Amino acid sequence: MDTVAPPAxxxxxxxxxxxxxxxxxxxxxxxxxLEIRAGEQVALLGANGTGKSTLLKxxxxxxxxxxxxxxxxxxxxxxxxxxxxxxxFHREVGLVFQDPDVQLFSPTVLDDVAFGPLQLGLxxxxxxxxxxxxxxxxxxxxxxxRAPFELSGGEKKRVAIASVLSxxxxxxxxDEPTAxxxxxxxxxxxxxxxxxxxxGRTIVTATHELDIVPVIADRVVVIGENRRVVxxxxxxxxxxxxxxxxxxxxxxxxxxxxxxxxxxxxxxxxGTHAHAHAAASGEVRTFRDPGP
Amino acid sequence: xxxxxxARRRGWLQAVDPRIKVLMFAAVIIAASAxxxxxxLAGLYLLxxxxxxxxxxxFELFVRRTWVGIPFFAGIVVLPSIFFGLPPRLFDVSLGPLQLGLxxxxxxxATVFVMRVAVCVSLAVLLVLTTRWSDLLKSLRALxxxxxxxxxxxxxxxxxxxxxxxMNGMFEARKSxxxxxxxxxxxxxxxxxxxxxxxxxxxxxxxxxxxxxxxRGFTGEVRTYSTYRxxxxxxxxxxxxxxxxxxxxxxxxxxR
Numbered sequence: 231m232d233t234v235a236p237p238a239x240x241x242x243x244x245x246x247x248x249x250x251x252x253x254x255x256x257x258x259x260x261x262x263x264l265e266i267r268a269g270e271q272v273a274l275l276g277a278n279g280t281g282k283s284t285l286l287k288x289x290x291x292x293x294x295x296x297x298x299x300x301x302x303x304x305x306x307x308x309x310x311x312x313x314x315x316x317x318x319f320h321r322e323v324g325l326v327f328q329d330p331d332v333q334l335f336s337p338t339v340l341d342d343v344a345f346g347p348l349q350l351g352l353x354x355x356x357x358x359x360x361x362x363x364x365x366x367x368x369x370x371x372x373x374x375x376r377a378p379f380e381l382s383g384g385e386k387k388r389v390a391i392a393s394v395l396s397x398x399x400x401x402x403x404x405d406e407p408t409a410x411x412x413x414x415x416x417x418x419x420x421x422x423x424x425x426x427x428x429x430g431r432t433i434v435t436a437t438h439e440l441d442i443v444p445v446i447a448d449r450v451v452v453i454g455e456n457r458r459v460v461x462x463x464x465x466x467x468x469x470x471x472x473x474x475x476x477x478x479x480x481x482x483x484x485x486x487x488x489x490x491x492x493x494x495x496x497x498x499x500x501g502t503h504a505h506a507h508a509a510a511s512g513e514v515r516t517f518r519d520p521g522p
Numbered sequence: 523x524x525x526x527x528x529a530r531r532r533g534w535l536q537a538v539d540p541r542i543k544v545l546m547f548a549a550v551i552i553a554a555s556a557x558x559x560x561x562x563l564a565g566l567y568l569l570x571x572x573x574x575x576x577x578x579x580x581f582e583l584f585v586r587r588t589w590v591g592i593p594f595f596a597g598i599v600v601l602p603s604i605f606f607g608l609p610p611r612l613f614d615v616s617l618g619p620l621q622l623g624l625x626x627x628x629x630x631x632a633t634v635f636v637m638r639v640a641v642c643v644s645l646a647v648l649l650v651l652t653t654r655w656s657d658l659l660k661s662l663r664a665l666x667x668x669x670x671x672x673x674x675x676x677x678x679x680x681x682x683x684x685x686x687x688x689m690n691g692m693f694e695a696r697k698s699x700x701x702x703x704x705x706x707x708x709x710x711x712x713x714x715x716x717x718x719x720x721x722x723x724x725x726x727x728x729x730x731x732x733x734x735x736x737x738r739g740f741t742g743e744v745r746t747y748s749t750y751r752x753x754x755x756x757x758x759x760x761x762x763x764x765x766x767x768x769x770x771x772x773x774x775x776x777x778r
Contacts, residue, residue, distance in 0.1 A: 292733045320739040327737075331684055332730040337656035337676045344747035349739035357747055377526075377656065379683040397738065 239267040242432050248298035250284050258284040260457040271427040273447035274436040277479035280453045282436035286403045290325035324394030328405040330386035334378040339389050346397040364396035384415030401432040420445050454478045529654045533577030539756040540657040541664035546763035547649045553767035554641040557774040563637040570644045577652050588644045596639040600632035669744035
């Protein structure tokens with residue numbers, strides 16, 4: 231997915247020197263300069279604690295910057311998220327939280343998916359149409375009457391996405407959508423996210439799973455441990471810069487062993503990797519390593 | 523209750539619109555509460571057994587759920603009226619200024635009271651077993667309960683399971699690390715700490731949930747979605763329940 235949206239597209243978000251401080255002392259973002267244009271599929275890469283979730287909440291207008299300026303949908307974020315304007319903003323921009331249990335607060339899946347459209351004051355027929363479309367798009371129509379506690383982790387994530395899709399947003403923000411999922415479920419979800427991107431929406435996905443990035447993003451923004459943007463470019467360029475990824479704590483080196491062969495090389499945080507080694511006999515063998 | 527296994531069955535009461543069901547049961551509960559006739563209450567109980575059978579509820583489960591608590595709670599309440607009731611008494615015992623005895627009117631009053639409690643509890647059990655919690659909460663709107671009250675109840679019901687799961691994890695994590703027999707004092711201390719930790723967690727989560735609500739356009743005005751459609755069978759069921767309630771009230775005047 232290595233294509234960049236045309237530069238003429240309108241800026242959906244524009245952040246300049248944005249800082250965010252929790253409780254007046256804990257710095258979560260420290261001078262973020264970022265512009266995201268309509269139709270872009272952006273992966274926000276960063277290690278744990280670099281402020282990705284905070285940045286997504288800010289993009290969704292839930293929190294405002296402590297310092298710096300932020301524009302959303304062409305206007306100051308404080309204006310577009312104040313009073314009745316918040317209605318329009320949340321219809322345009324949807325956030326899928328990292329923990330689906332936070333997002334699924336209603337007694338049934340259908341109630342959760344219907345929550346957004348109901349807040350918009352749509353008629354029951356329109357609410358039904360929005361819900362049906364969102365449930366179908368995520369392939370979970372059969373779960374409509376189920377309670378959230380009856381769902382698996384993957385199902386919860388899909389319902390969480392459907393609950394945002396039912397509002398028909400142009401921009402979807404996803405916070406660690408594939409965290410804690412088994413490989414099959416993870417890739418089903420990755421394909422769904424890719425499909426959402428292909429429908430012309432702006433997708434911003436916060437993750438530290440490098441293997442999904444080329445599939446879901448055409449642009450990668452790396453947030454370093456200094457809580458600033460340290461790289462911004464195409465997936466092929468950013469992911470090829472191993473030094474940058476080590477610096478940002480997205481890959482690391484550690485000693486491990488295959489049979490009688492101990493060695494050190496780079497690893498991603500999650501998932502598996504395959505690599506070749508020359509064994510003592512001179513034979514080159516490929517190993518699949520589960521990672522740390 | 524957790525699996526809503528019985529509420530998902532294709533029985534008679536499960537097919538009735540939950541709003542209608544709440545009104546039906548409310549009418550019969552009022553009639554039963556106002557009745558002092560053992561015969562009417564016994565008749566109502568038989569009707570409830572028939573309704574449970576038509577709703578594919580296991581007989582033993584339904585009867586057990588009703589009668590397990592009644593002797594303990596209702597029995598204690600009525601015990602004094604049996605022994606301190608008006609004459610005639612089956613026997614009399616003098617304890618100083620007190621006259622104790624098995625009073626026949628007291629015994630009858632206690633039996634009617636226990637029967638009334640049994641009918642009301644059976645109605646509540648029948649309603650809960652044949653209705654999904656989410657439907658039950660939504661249908662409280664039919665009784666004009668405020669939306670915000672229903673929303674809070676729904677969310678409480680939703681998160682009780684999550685915190686139950688968290689608490690269970692905390693207990694298991696502790697159990698896996700305990701290598702000596704802890705004393706009662708240590709147990710109490712741990713429980714108090716766990717309660718505090720869970721409260722902290724629930725407080726943080728409530729903030730996150732509120733943020734998630736805001737993110738989907740919540741402005742403080744509660745709106746709920748209902749897909750219920752009333753049919754002829756629902757109206758017939760409601761008319762039947764009202765007829766039973768009115769009938770019970772009328773018959774109670776003449777039959778003891």
